[in-house]
Amino acid sequence: MKTTRYLIFLLLVPGVFAITVSCKKCRNEDPRGRVINNGTQKASVQIQTSGGNTVNINNVDPGTSSSYSSYAAGLVTFTIKVNNADYAKTVEMSTCYDYDIAIDANNSITSTAVDRNK
Numbered sequence: 001m002k003t004t005r006y007l008i009f010l011l012l013v014p015g016v017f018a019i020t021v022s023c024k025k026c027r028n029e030d031p032r033g034r035v036i037n038n039g040t041q042k043a044s045v046q047i048q049t050s051g052g053n054t055v056n057i058n059n060v061d062p063g064t065s066s067s068y069s070s071y072a073a074g075l076v077t078f079t080i081k082v083n084n085a086d087y088a089k090t091v092e093m094s095t096c097y098d099y100d101i102a103i104d105a106n107n108s109i110t111s112t113a114v115d116r117n118k
Contacts, residue, residue: 025116025117026095026096026116026117027096028095028096029070029095029096029116030070030071030072030073030095031070031071031073031076031093031094031095031096031097031098031099032068032069032070032071032097032098032099033047033068033069033071033076033078033091033093033098033099033100033101034065034066034067034068034069034098034099034100034101035057035060035065035066035078035080035101035102035103036064036065036066036100036101036102036103037060037061037062037063037064037065037102037103038062038063038102038103038104038105039062039082039103039104039105039107040062040105041062041082041083042059042060042061042062042082043059043060043062043080043081043082043103044056044057044058044059044060044080044081045057045058045060045066045078045079045080045081045101046078046079046081047069047071047076047077047078047079048076048077048079049071049072049074049075049076050072050074050075050076051072051074053071053072055069055071057069065100068098071093073093073094073095074092074093075090075091075092075093076090076091076092076093077089077090077091078090078091078101078109080101080103080107080109082103082107085107087103087107087109088109089101089109089111091111094113096115096116096117097113097114097115097116098113098114098116099111099112099113099114100112100114
């Protein structure tokens with residue numbers, strides 16, 4: 001009787017662990033970000049990571065968004081140029097998150113993070 005319980009326990013624990021671990025959709029993947037232009041003019045964006053890499057997304061039309069791009073986790077600075085004026089926002093980006101960086105008609109920048117594991 002004790003042996004049967006012990007065997008059942010040994011079979012169930014790895015199974016429950018495997019189910020729990022396999023539910024995660026993202027495993028330490030780099031964060032992704034996109035720019036949403038809710039303004040009235042085209043916007044160009046320079047994205048600089050804390051590691052010194054730079055990505056440029058040019059001419060995001062009003063009412064549209066760019067594709068997601070991946071960056072290294074850490075501090076990321078978005079510099080958005082609208083009508084030759086620069087607006088910047090620095091965001092701490094964590095692994096397994098998607099970030100929406102939005103600029104509105106008043107050129108205010110907001111950031112929203114979405115956990116890819118939910």
